[in-house]
Amino acid sequence: MNDLLNSLAYMVGPMPMLYCIIGVIAGVVVGAIPGLGGGMLMALVLPATFAMDNLLAQVLLIGIYVGGVTGGLSSAVLIGVPGTPAAVMTAIDGHALARKGFAARALSIGIMASLFGGIVSWLVLASLSAPLARLASQLQSFDYFVFIALGLILIAFAGQGSVLKSLISGVLGISLALVGFDSISATNRFTFGVPSLSNGFDLLAVLIGAFAVRQMLVDSSEDRQIVQQASARLPEIVHELGRPFRYFGNLIRSSLIGTIIGLMPGIGANIGAIVAYSAAKGLSKNRDEFGKGSEEALVASESGNNATVGGALVPMIALGIPGSGQDVLLMAALILHQIQPGPLLVSEHPEVFYGIISTYLVANIVTLFVMVLSVRYLRSVLSVPKYLLVPLVLMLCTVGVISTNNRVEDTAIMFAFGVLGLFMSWFRFPLAPFVIGFILAPLAEERLRTAAGTARGNWLELLMTPVPLIAIALLIAIGLISIIGRMHFRNQMGTRSRQN
Amino acid sequence: MRGEFKMRDIVSGILLTAFSAVMYWRATQIADPGYDLLGPGFFPKFAVALMGILSATLLGVAVLKQVRQAASAERAGPVNWSLPADFIRQSLIVLLLGAYVSILIAGWANFELASVLFVLSAGAVLAPLRAKPLIILGITTALAVFVVSYTFRNILFVNLP
Numbered sequence: 001m002n003d004l005l006n007s008l009a010y011m012v013g014p015m016p017m018l019y020c021i022i023g024v025i026a027g028v029v030v031g032a033i034p035g036l037g038g039g040m041l042m043a044l045v046l047p048a049t050f051a052m053d054n055l056l057a058q059v060l061l062i063g064i065y066v067g068g069v070t071g072g073l074s075s076a077v078l079i080g081v082p083g084t085p086a087a088v089m090t091a092i093d094g095h096a097l098a099r100k101g102f103a104a105r106a107l108s109i110g111i112m113a114s115l116f117g118g119i120v121s122w123l124v125l126a127s128l129s130a131p132l133a134r135l136a137s138q139l140q141s142f143d144y145f146v147f148i149a150l151g152l153i154l155i156a157f158a159g160q161g162s163v164l165k166s167l168i169s170g171v172l173g174i175s176l177a178l179v180g181f182d183s184i185s186a187t188n189r190f191t192f193g194v195p196s197l198s199n200g201f202d203l204l205a206v207l208i209g210a211f212a213v214r215q216m217l218v219d220s221s222e223d224r225q226i227v228q229q230a231s232a233r234l235p236e237i238v239h240e241l242g243r244p245f246r247y248f249g250n251l252i253r254s255s256l257i258g259t260i261i262g263l264m265p266g267i268g269a270n271i272g273a274i275v276a277y278s279a280a281k282g283l284s285k286n287r288d289e290f291g292k293g294s295e296e297a298l299v300a301s302e303s304g305n306n307a308t309v310g311g312a313l314v315p316m317i318a319l320g321i322p323g324s325g326q327d328v329l330l331m332a333a334l335i336l337h338q339i340q341p342g343p344l345l346v347s348e349h350p351e352v353f354y355g356i357i358s359t360y361l362v363a364n365i366v367t368l369f370v371m372v373l374s375v376r377y378l379r380s381v382l383s384v385p386k387y388l389l390v391p392l393v394l395m396l397c398t399v400g401v402i403s404t405n406n407r408v409e410d411t412a413i414m415f416a417f418g419v420l421g422l423f424m425s426w427f428r429f430p431l432a433p434f435v436i437g438f439i440l441a442p443l444a445e446e447r448l449r450t451a452a453g454t455a456r457g458n459w460l461e462l463l464m465t466p467v468p469l470i471a472i473a474l475l476i477a478i479g480l481i482s483i484i485g486r487m488h489f490r491n492q493m494g495t496r497s498r499q500n
Numbered sequence: 501m502r503g504e505f506k507m508r509d510i511v512s513g514i515l516l517t518a519f520s521a522v523m524y525w526r527a528t529q530i531a532d533p534g535y536d537l538l539g540p541g542f543f544p545k546f547a548v549a550l551m552g553i554l555s556a557t558l559l560g561v562a563v564l565k566q567v568r569q570a571a572s573a574e575r576a577g578p579v580n581w582s583l584p585a586d587f588i589r590q591s592l593i594v595l596l597l598g599a600y601v602s603i604l605i606a607g608w609a610n611f612e613l614a615s616v617l618f619v620l621s622a623g624a625v626l627a628p629l630r631a632k633p634l635i636i637l638g639i640t641t642a643l644a645v646f647v648v649s650y651t652f653r654n655i656l657f658v659n660l661p
Contacts, residue, residue, distance in 0.1 A: 164558055168516060171551040175523060178544045185533050185540040190526055213597070220626060221590035387627035388640050391619040394597055398604070399611070399648055403658040411601045419594060427512040445543040452537045 004126060007354035011362045016059050020359065023063020024366045028374060030064075031071020041068065042326055054337035055355045059363075061333055062356065065326045066118065066363040069309055070371060073110040073302060077103060079389070081215045086308075088211070088432055089277040089301035096293030108240035109295055110302040111371045113251060116244065117303030118364030120255035121262065121310025126357050142451035143467035148444040150471045162428075169429045173437025174444075176201065184449065196409065203439070205401045205413035210435055212397045213418025216390045218425050237372055247299045250280050258304035262311020272311075274432065276304025310360055317345055317356055330356075506566045513559025520552030589625055596622045604661050611660040615645045 010016060030041045042064050049057035072087035073094065080095035082088050090110060097106040153167075179190040180200025191197040244251055254276035261272040280300035281290045290297045309326075316327040331341050339349055346353040401414045421431060455462045462468065527548055530541035600618035603609050609617070623637040652658040 164554060164561070168551060168554045168558065171547055171554060172516070174547045175544070175551055178547065182540040185531075185535050187531050187533065187540045189530050189540060189544055190523065192526070217590060217593060217597075220593040220622075221586040385627075385633070387623045387625075387633060387637060390593065390626055391622035392640070392644055394593075394600075394622065395615050395619055395644070395648065398601065398615075399652055399658070399660065402604075402660060403652060403656060406659045408604050408661050411604060415597055415601045418597070422590075422594070427508050429512070441547075448543065449536050449538050457537055 003350050003354045004357065007351065007358040008361070010351075010355070011059075011358045016056065016359075017362075017366075019056050019059040020063045020363055020366050021370070023060040024067035024363055024370050025374070027064035027067020027069075028071035028074070028367065028370050031068035032074040042330075049333045050336050054334065054339060055352055057333050057337070058330065058352065058356055059359045061330055062359045063363045063366070065330070066306075066309060066360065066367050067370065068326075069306055070111070070114045070302075070367045073107065073114065073371070074375060077106045077110060079215075079393075080219075081212050081393070086273055086305040087301075088435070089273045090298060090305070092291055093294045093297035093301070096291070097295070097298065100293050102293070104236045105240045105243065105295075106293075106298060107371075107375050108237050109244050109298045111237075111368060111375075112241045113244045113254075113299045113302035114306040114371075115364055115368045116251050117255040117258055117305070117307035118310060118367075119361070120252065120303075121259040121307040122357070122361045122364065124256075124259045125310045125313055125360060140451065140465070140467075141447040141454065142462045143465070145444055145447040145451060146468045146471045148440045148447070150475065153475060165429050166433045169424065169431070170433035170437040172429075173434035173439075174441040176206075177438045177441035178445070184446075201413050201417070201438075202401075202405065202407075202410045205410040206417045206438060207435065208397045208401055209414035209417030210421045210431060212393060213414060214421025214425065214431070216393050216397075217418060217422045219386065220390050234372070237375060241372075243295065244299045244303075247296050250284075250296055250299050251303050253283075254280060254300040254303040255307040258307025259311040261304075262308030263314055271436065272308035273301045273305035274436065276300040276307075306364075313356065313360060316341060317353055506562045506569070509558055509562035510566065513555055513562055516555035517552060517559055520548050520555055523548040524552060592625045593622055596625070607661060612645055612649050614661075615648070616641055619645065 011020070026041060026045075042061050045060065045064065049060065052060070069086050072082055073090055076082045076087040076091035077094035077098050080091055080098075082091040087094075094106045094110060097103070175190075177200070179197055180188070181198045182189055188198055257276045257279055258272035261275055277290075277297055277300045280296055281287050284290065284294075284296050286294065286296065312327050313330075316331060334341050334352070339345070339352060397414060398411050401410045402408050424431060424434065451462055452459075463472075524545065527541055527544040530539075530544065532539035532541055596618060600614055603614045603617075604611065608614075619641040620637065623641065624634070627633040627637055649660065653660055
């Protein structure tokens with residue numbers, strides 16, 4: 001406890017605070033630019049941290065990390081394009097709310113829900129990190145596979161429209177993720193004899209194509225302005241900051257969901273947002289509003305995605321297992337300074353261990369102020385006409401893809417997935433399951449193959465363990481609730497149409 | 501409107517079923533060196549077979565609904581095959597983006613020239629045909645391309661074409 005308090009006292013000093021503010025501002029700005037995101041900036045800054053004090057380097061990187069996740073909120077709400085995959089669900093309801101003329105409210109809800117999610121996950125990080133990390137580390141390979149499958153099925157049931165189309169979308173994402181070289185068997189799969197396909201599809205190019213390019217292509221066909229003119233000013237944003245507390249239960253639940261999901265290695269902020277969103281939708285009395293500008297949805301999505309950051313830090317600092325891509329960069333910064341993250345970190349470098357925990361809290365609070373003060377400037381994006389915004393965003397997407405690997409060929413992947421996203425939009429296939437499937441497929445396959453090898457093909461042995469059994473029970477319950485809910489909805493609609 | 505939705509499901513069902521069939525055929529040809537129990541072909545086969553089953557179901561359901569609708573004479577009217585201006589504009593942006601990416605990959609022009617041409621032409625497709633927006637587009641394009649190019653080349657040290 002003393003170490004934590006000392007660390008917090010250090011964090012409010014001028015230098016750490018300066019680094020934190022710089023990191024958060026940079027993260028918020030870059031996170032708001034579709035396709036760029038905090039991860040890219042962290043990677044670019046990483047070499048520069050070598051010359052810094054090890055703790056200050058962590059402060060800067062965590063500032064970018066937290067700022068980047070929350071920064072995605074601005075573009076999600078203002079232009080309907082998630083700056084980061086974590087803001088996928090935010091883009092749906094936040095942008096719908098902005099289109100109704102409540103941009104300030106949507107931003108305020110997102111900002112405050114993000115802070116709340118961050119604080120809840122910080123409490124878990126600070127007080128329960130060791131036991132929770134132990135629990136997560138006890139999961140077997142097949143348990144991970146079950147979690148991934150469960151996540152995909154959940155999103156299919158929770159998504160808008162047809163469950164069948166959501167499932168197809170998810171499986172299509174899985175299939176395309178399998179293109180390329182299989183490292184276990186040293187075999188090419190689905191490459192059709194094209195050598196460049198051996199590398200598979202670069203994740204960032206796919207995400208930028210599927211989200212940003214697709215969104216711009218869809219918007220280019222529409223006569224209306226991409227965004228609603230904002231009438232809100234700073235006092236209005238500040239005034240609305242208390243609004244998320246009307247949904248206090250939702251805030252707590254979504255933050256806890258995000259934190260727990262963050263604890264699972266490889267399952268990132270986007271899944272946290274999606275599962276929190278699904279849970280909020282399932283338990284809401286106004287579930288019909290979800291997808292059309294629901295405040296509850298926004299609260300769930302933003303608190304859920306931000307809370308995953310704190311959750312993901314737990315296995316990183318306690319076990320040396322990165323919970324997300326950004327955690328890998330944090331670990332790399334530690335290793336650059338000859339510090340090995342893992343169980344010995346707390347005893348050998350307590351200042352770093354508690355410094356990371358304290359930074360996370362301070363970065364969340366700094367993000368609140370940065371977001372509130374910067375939103376009025378980020379809002380200027382709203383007045384940009386479509387004929388400027390669409391080509392410029394497409395150019396930024398292109399340069400963002402090139403800058404990731406310094407490989408211009410990746411822009412072809414971005415273009416192909418942008419066009420695929422456009423086709424999916426024409427044929428009314430939801431995008432989220434596709435991207436989730438694409439992200440999780442390699443991990444799911446690896447876990448399944450490891451589990452099958454461990455159990456020597458005895459599937460019954462794998463299934464008869466607590467996690468799969470609970471997951472199957474959960475799936476049956478979700479399926480039944482979904483079917484009953486849809487039948488109830490149809491009956492109500494039928495009754496209403498008869499009454500009219 | 502309903503008829504249009506079913507037509508979309510039928511078209512997407514056919515495309516996806518065909519895609520699944522091709523992918524499954526490719527998946528059966530994945531060589532298995534026997535390094536692990538499931539092998540490299542198991543998961544791909546499972547995924548594309550599942551996609552095929554789901555796509556065929558989508559197709560079947562859509563066809564069934566279409567047949568029922570036709571039988572009960574609830575036709576929503578003929579499908580509108582005319583190309584609206586929005587669709588043409590969208591297609592033009594897709595073509596321009598494709599050309600932009602191709603030029604960059606082939607190295608026919610450097611990033612600055614290709615970007616100026618792309619932003620100007622895509623902006624011109626979307627802009628109202630009046631002098632003021634076109635002047636704003638020209639100035640913004642030049643400024644934006646310069647700022648992006650300078651930032652990525654000289655500050656972030658990205659190797660732009």
